[in-house]
Every structure is written in C-alpha cells, then in structure tokens.
Amino acid sequence: MALEKLNLEHIPPTCQIYAAFFRDVSNCEFLHTQLLSRNSEFEYAFIDASSVISRLHLLAAVYSAANMLLDGTLRTPNVHSEIVVSLNTNNNIADAYRRWGITPGKTKDLIVVKVVLSSSTAQVEASTQAQTQEAIWDHIQQHVKGTPTPLTDAELAQTTEWPKVRKYYRLNGVPSLERLADEQEQRQQSESLAIMGMALRGL
Amino acid sequence: MAAADDAQFPPPKVLTYPASTPPTLITQGAEGRLYKTTHLTRDRPCALKYRPPKPYRHPILDARLTKARLSSEAKVLERCWREGVPVPAVYAMDPAAGWMMMEWIEGIPVRVGINQWLGERPEEGAEIPEGADETPLVDLMKRIGAAIGALHKTGVVHGDLTTSNMMLRPVQGGQANGGAGNEGKTRAVEGDVVLIDFGLATQSMSDEDRAVDLYVLERAFASTHPRAERLFATLLESYKSTFKKASSVLIKLEDVRMRGRKRSMLG
Numbered sequence: 001m002a003l004e005k006l007n008l009e010h011i012p013p014t015c016q017i018y019a020a021f022f023r024d025v026s027n028c029e030f031l032h033t034q035l036l037s038r039n040s041e042f043e044y045a046f047i048d049a050s051s052v053i054s055r056l057h058l059l060a061a062v063y064s065a066a067n068m069l070l071d072g073t074l075r076t077p078n079v080h081s082e083i084v085v086s087l088n089t090n091n092n093i094a095d096a097y098r099r100w101g102i103t104p105g106k107t108k109d110l111i112v113v114k115v116v117l118s119s120s121t122a123q124v125e126a127s128t129q130a131q132t133q134e135a136i137w138d139h140i141q142q143h144v145k146g147t148p149t150p151l152t153d154a155e156l157a158q159t160t161e162w163p164k165v166r167k168y169y170r171l172n173g174v175p176s177l178e179r180l181a182d183e184q185e186q187r188q189q190s191e192s193l194a195i196m197g198m199a200l201r202g203l
Numbered sequence: 204m205a206a207a208d209d210a211q212f213p214p215p216k217v218l219t220y221p222a223s224t225p226p227t228l229i230t231q232g233a234e235g236r237l238y239k240t241t242h243l244t245r246d247r248p249c250a251l252k253y254r255p256p257k258p259y260r261h262p263i264l265d266a267r268l269t270k271a272r273l274s275s276e277a278k279v280l281e282r283c284w285r286e287g288v289p290v291p292a293v294y295a296m297d298p299a300a301g302w303m304m305m306e307w308i309e310g311i312p313v314r315v316g317i318n319q320w321l322g323e324r325p326e327e328g329a330e331i332p333e334g335a336d337e338t339p340l341v342d343l344m345k346r347i348g349a350a351i352g353a354l355h356k357t358g359v360v361h362g363d364l365t366t367s368n369m370m371l372r373p374v375q376g377g378q379a380n381g382g383a384g385n386e387g388k389t390r391a392v393e394g395d396v397v398l399i400d401f402g403l404a405t406q407s408m409s410d411e412d413r414a415v416d417l418y419v420l421e422r423a424f425a426s427t428h429p430r431a432e433r434l435f436a437t438l439l440e441s442y443k444s445t446f447k448k449a450s451s452v453l454i455k456l457e458d459v460r461m462r463g464r465k466r467s468m469l470g
Contacts, residue, residue, distance in 0.1 A: 009222040009241040059243045064295060067217065071300070176287035192306075196281050196293045203274045203298070 002148035003137035008063050015066055016129065018114045018136055019058075021049065021155060022146030029104040031144065038077075041139070045083040046102035049109035050161040051168060052087075053191050054153050060195045061086040062113060069117060079115045089169060089197035099168055109159040111151070112140055157187075169194045212236065215253045215302045226251065234272075234402065239307065242294045248307035249294050252276075252402075255301065270298040272402065277303055279359050279404045286357040289350055289372075289397045308397050310373050313347065314366035317428050319391035337434075343371075343392040344434050348441030350396045351417070356446050360412045362403030364420035366427055370397045410448075414455035415464055417442070421456075 006017040025031075034042035045065075052058050065082035068074050076082045076093060088096035102110060114136050141148070149155050166172050171190050180186045218226045218238060223245035226238040235254040242249035254269045256262070273296065283290040296303035320340055347369065354361060361368070371394035405412070417439070425432045439456075443449040 008243055009245060009247075010217055010220040012220045056243065056247075060295065063243055067295075067297065070220075071216075071297075073299070174285050176285055179287060192292045193285065195295075196284060199293045199295045199304075200274075200277050200281055203278055 001134070001137050002150065003133060003140065004151055005133060006059065006062065008059060008066070011063070011066055012070070014118045015070060016116045016118070016132070017062060017066065018116075018133060019062075019151055020112045020137070020140055020144075021149045021151040022110045022112065022144050023149045023155075023159070024108060025110045025144060025146035027143075027145040028102055028107045028110070031110075032102050032104045034143075035102070042143075043078060043080055043114070044140070045080040045111075045113040045115075046107075047084060047087070047100055047111040047113065048102060048107045049111050049156060049159040050107075051100050051164050052111060052156060053160055053165055053187070053194055054156055055151065057087075057191055057194055058111060058113075058151075058156075060198055062115075064198065066115060069115065079117075080113065083113055083115075086198060086201070089201055091202040099164075109149075110144065110146060112144060114140075165190070165194070169197050212255070214238065215251075215255075215300060217297070217300065217302055218251065218253075232402070235301075240304075242304050249304045250291065250307050251302055251304050253302045266299070269301045273298045273301065273303055276401045276404065279401045279406065280305070282406070283354065283357055283359055283398075283401075286353070288353045288357055288359075289395060290401070291397065291399060308370045308372055308399060310371045310394055310397075311391075312367050313343070313369040313371055313396065314427055316371045316391045316394075317343070317366060317431060320388055321428065321430055322388075339389045339392045340431065341434060341437050343396075344437040345441040346396045348438040348443075349445045350398055351420070351438075352442045352445030352449065354398060355413050355416070355442075355449075355452070358406055358408050359401075360405055360407045360416045361398065361401065362405060362416070363400060364416055365423040366420075368398065368400045370399055371395070372397050410452045410455045411459075411466075413452045414459045417452065417456050418459045418464060421460075 003018050003020045006019055008017065011017070031042070031046055035046065047058070061083050064086040065074075065079050068082055069079040074082050076085050081097075084101045085093055085096045087100040116132060116136075169190070171177060171193060174193065177186055177189055177193070180189060212228075212231075214226065218240060222241050224241060226240035229237045229239050229250070231237075235252055238251040238253065240249060240251050241247055252273075254273060256269070257265050260268070277293050277296055277298075280290050280293050284292055291306040291308055294304040294306065317340065350369070351361075351364065371392070373394045407413070421435055424435055439453060443453065446452075
C-alpha cells in the first residue's frame with residue numbers, strides 16, 4: 001500500500017494524517033470537478049507536486065492546517081482546503097488553489113493528503129486505524145488514475161518546477177540565496193525561506 | 204518537580220500534544236518562555252517561544268499586544284534571514300495563541316564562550332595577561348561586529364544586544380566547548396555568531412537607534428566581561444568595515460555615551 005501514515009510531532013493520536021503521491025495523473029479534470037461540487041466522498045487535499053519542494057515543505061503546510069483544525073480556527077471549508085491554503089504566503093484563497101491545488105490540464109503529478117479526526121479515543125485503536133487506512137487507500141486508488149510513487153524527497157525533487165516555486169515564494173533576487181554557489185545548499189535555503197513565508201502568512 | 208512547574212506555568216496548548224521527546228523549559232524571561240522541542244519530525248529540534256496571557260492586562264488588549272509583538276519579531280527574523288544576517292529561521296507560528304517555533308541554534312552563548320576563554324576567574328581588575336595570544340578572542344570580536352553591521356545594514360535594530368543574545372554555532376564538523384588546555388580554550392570562542400532574541404527588535408534606519416544598540420552592547424559587555432573591555436574597539440572597527448554608514452553611527456555613539464541610552468526628555 002502506497003498510502004503513508006504521517007506521524008507529526010505535536011499532533012494527538014486522534015488526528016490521523018495519510019498521504020500518497022501519484023505521478024502522471026490522467027484524470028485531474030474528474031478530481032477537480034469532485035472538489036468543485038463539494039462531493040463529501042472526495043474530502044482530500046489534492047496538491048500539485050510541481051510547486052512542492054520537499055517532504056518538509058509539505059509537512060509544514062499539513063501541520064499548520066491540522067493545528068488550525070484542532071484549535072477550531074479553520075478559515076476555509078475544511079482541513080483539506082486549509083492545507084492547500086497553508087502553502088501560500090498570503091491570505092488569497094483563490095490564488096492558493098490555483099498555485100498549489102489541482103488544475104485540470106496542468107497538474108501532472110499529484111500529492112493526496114487525507115486528515116481524519118476521530119472524536120473519541122476509542123476509534124484510535126490500531127485495528128480500526130488499519131481499517132480506515134485501507135479503506136482510504138482503496139478509495140483513492142480507485143479514483144486517482146496515476147502511478148503510485150513513494151513520497152520521498154528524491155521523488156519530489158524530480159517533479160519540482162523551480163521557476164514556479166521561486167516566483168510563489170518570492171525567492172528571486174534574495175541576497176541570502178544569491179551568495180550561495182552550491183545548488184544543494186541553495187535548495188535547502190529556499191526550503192527554509194518557503195516555510196518561513198508560510199509561517200508568516202498574511203503578516 | 205516538573206508537574207509543579209507545569210501547574211505554575213501552564214505550557215501552550217500546542218505543547219500538550221504528544222511529541223517524541225517531551226518539551227523542556229530552557230529559560231524564562233519577563234514576557235515569555237522558551238522551550239526546546241521538535242518541529243514536524245523527531246530529528247528537527249526547534250525553539251518554541253511562548254508569550255503567555257498576562258492576567259494583569261485587559262484580555263482584548265493582552266491578545267492584541269501579544270499578537271503584535273510576536274508578529275513583529277517574526278517579520279524582523281524573516282527580513283534578516285532573507286538578507287543573510289545570521290539569525291534563527293522561523294518554522295511555524297500562531298500569533299493568536301502566542302507561540303512561535305524557531306530554528307534551534309546549537310552551541311553556547313557568546314557570553315559563556317568568552318568567559319571560558321578568559322578563564323572563570325572573577326578577580327578584580329585582572330586584565331588579560333600581557334603577551335598572551337588573544338587572537339581567537341579578537342577574531343570573535345570581529346565576527347560579532349560583522350554580524351551587527353549586517354543587521355544594521357538591513358534596517359533592523361536589535362534592541363537588546365548582549366553577549367547572552369548571541370550564540371556561537373559550531374562550524375560543521377567542529378565541536379564547541381569541552382576539551383582541556385589551550386585547545387579547549389580556543390575552541391570556546393570558535394563558531395559562527397548567530398544573533399537571537401529579537402523580542403525587542405524594531406525596523407529602523409536611524410543613526411540614533413543604531414548608536415543606542417551599540418551603546419547597550421558596550422555597557423553590557425563592560426559589565427559581563429570587564430577584562431576584555433578594551434577589545435570592544437575591535438568590534439566597532441569590524442562593524443565599521445561591514446557597514447557603509449557606520450561612521451555617522453559611531454559619531455552618534457559618542458553623543459549617546461555622553462548622555463546615556465535615553466534621549467533627554469526636556470524641550
């Protein structure tokens with residue numbers, strides 16, 4: 001099963017987070033329509049992998065949204081849209097959907113994130129958890145037409161479109177990046193700046 | 204003990220959720236507390252700064268002040284980071300809840316490093332012995348001056364410059380402190396200078412504010428490291444060479460020395 005359970009620090013066990021990565025997705029249009037029609041069976045965060053730098057970058061957005069869910073301070077309809085919005089550096093929701101969300105005709109590689117918040121601790125038992133994970137994976141696999149790929153930094157790096165990322169996070173002409181010659185270091189620095197931009201969203 | 208501490212100072216809600224290693228309280232200031240904890244993954248240590256609600260303030264005012272102060276600190280850190288000034292990166296924050304997660308800076312405070320180098324002998328008036336090789340310490344002073352120069356160049360004044368608010372981050376592969384004899388002593392003042400605690404920082408381009416920043420450090424330095432006081436000139440020199448507009452700041456510093464930190468309230 002290519003659906004990974006993400007264990008984040010400072011997230012209680014009642015909040016379970018799952019993620020999967022698909023390359024060459026062919027039915028973006030269908031998935032996009034489900035989101036637009038608010039089909040409750042398709043409560044997923046669909047993230048365009050081309051504007052994601054790394055796992056850490058993704059996790060930062062997931063954490064921020066999950067934290068808002070736990071606090072009850074969501075500003076979008078649900079935690080899944082909040083994940084997409086959390087990737088933005090400003091509060092423009094439409095902009096965030098366009099840049100990080102799924103776009104028919106443009107999105108090729110897709111990250112799918114599912115957050116399940118159980119109301120009681122009884123539901124957190126390992127056996128039921130395995131069941132939900134399986135059920136979620138079945139549903140995703142059934143409807144997302146693409147190649148399941150491990151959600152690793154190496155795979156994500158292959159799909160990142162840097163010109164886009166640099167534009168979205170205003171990384172062009174940043175002095176601290178320009179003085180770095182090493183590409184690896186530059187990417188790490190860009191990742192930090194992106195996460196910082198997200199943390200300071202709307203300030 | 205820990206339970207009693209918790210009862211007296213409840214941690215922010217975000218720290219009540221489980222993590223691989225329990226958060227530890229590092230220090231407590233007048234306005235906030237600093238915890239060491241983890242961000243996202245267990246191998247990513249971070250510093251969490253928490254400004255608890257103040258019971259003596261009106262709740263609405265309190266919320267607004269806390270939010271404004273945290274936000275301004277974060278903005279200053281981002282600005283510095285973009286310009287390449289050595290400061291911790293911001294990882295995550297919730298200004299309404301009063302917390303901010305920042306990069307954990309390894310190493311020791313500059314204050315500890317300098318004192319280790321000087322040898323912890325509080326003897327009165329004991330200057331650094333003549334002829335002793337003080338190159339490593341002079342070098343550190345230069346790095347501090349360069350860091351402050353870079354900070355002021357970006358239009359930020361720190362507001363509370365002391366040797367405790369600077370860290371010596373070990374250079375990769377190297378190790379900070381520890382060891383004995385001369386080598387350990389030298390190592391105590393090695394590492395990259397990282398400026399921390401921007402809780403009182405403001406964005407300002409005025410010579411006056413910059414001069415006061417330097418003055419505060421000068422006074423703090425003289426009282427924490429009296430035996431290295433004369434090396435402060437080295438710091439100012441390196442400040443001058445990294446920051447183009449330094450000369451007018453240093454002229455202003457003369458004025459500030461004459462009158463103290465506060466501008467005259469007369470007139």
